[in-house]
Amino acid sequence: ISGITEHYASHYLYMTEEMYSEMFGQLPEYNMVYFDNGMSDNEAEAEAFSERIMECSGVLSVILNSKSSSSFSDMLGMIDMVIIVLIVSAGALAFVVLYNLTNVNISERIREVATIKVLGFYNGEVAMYVYRENIIISVIGALVGLGLGVVLHGFIMKTVEMDNMMFGNVINMSSYIYSFLFTMLFSVFVNLVMYAKLRRIPMVESLKSVE
Numbered sequence: 001i002s003g004i005t006e007h008y009a010s011h012y013l014y015m016t017e018e019m020y021s022e023m024f025g026q027l028p029e030y031n032m033v034y035f036d037n038g039m040s041d042n043e044a045e046a047e048a049f050s051e052r053i054m055e056c057s058g059v060l061s062v063i064l065n066s067k068s069s070s071s072f073s074d075m076l077g078m079i080d081m082v083i084i085v086l087i088v089s090a091g092a093l094a095f096v097v098l099y100n101l102t103n104v105n106i107s108e109r110i111r112e113v114a115t116i117k118v119l120g121f122y123n124g125e126v127a128m129y130v131y132r133e134n135i136i137i138s139v140i141g142a143l144v145g146l147g148l149g150v151v152l153h154g155f156i157m158k159t160v161e162m163d164n165m166m167f168g169n170v171i172n173m174s175s176y177i178y179s180f181l182f183t184m185l186f187s188v189f190v191n192l193v194m195y196a197k198l199r200r201i202p203m204v205e206s207l208k209s210v211e
Contacts, residue, residue, distance in 0.1 A: 008166050009072055079160075091186055098190040102134055106197060114201055123199050130198065131191045138187035142180050149179065 005014075020028045043066065050062040106113065109130070116126055150171065157169045 006166075008168070010164050087182075091182065094183065094186045095190060098134065098138070098187055099193065101137075102130075102190055102194045103197075105133070106130060106194065106201075110201060113198065117201065123195075127191070127195055127198050130194075134187060134191060135184075138184060142183040145183065146176055146179060 005012075015023075017028060046064055046066060050064060053059055053062050113126060113130065116129060121129070153171060154169055157167050161167055
C-alpha cells in the first residue's frame, strides 16, 4: 500500500494493471469507463447524452457524477434541517434555564437589591450587580459546552455513518465562535427581559419584608 485516499461516498481501491496481474495471475477485465462529457453544468444535455450511451450495446448503466453529487447534497440538506431544529431547541432550553435562574436569583436577593437601590445606585448599576454573575456563569458554561460539544459531535458523526458513506468530523473555528456568541446572546436577551423586573422592585416594601 503506497497511500490512502479519503472517499466520503463509496469505497475504491486503485492499482496498476501490472499489480493486478501480479496479485491475481491474470489481466484485469475492464467493466467500467470514467470520462468527462463536458456537460456537468447542463442537466438536460447530460441526461440526453446518458440516454444515447445506454443505447450502445454492452452498456448496462450510466452514472452521472452530477446526479450523485446532487443526491448527496440533498441528504446533507435533510441533516441540516435536523441541526436547525436542535439549535432552536437548545436555544429555547437555554432561555428557559437562564430565565428561571435569574428570576430565582432576584427573588431570593430582593432585600439586598432594594438596599442597594436605597443607597442611591442607578438602575444600570443595580442591573450589572445582578447580571455580572449571570455573565460569568454563561461564559463558563459556554466554554465547558464547547469541550463537551466536540465529544458529542464525534459520537454523532460515528453513529450516523454508513458502510458506503462517511461524514467529515472536522469542526471549523467559525462553529466555535458562533456557538459561543449564540450562548452569550441568549444570556444578554434574558438579562434585558429581567431588567424590567429589577426596575419595578419596591424599595420600601422589600425592606419591610421578613426574611
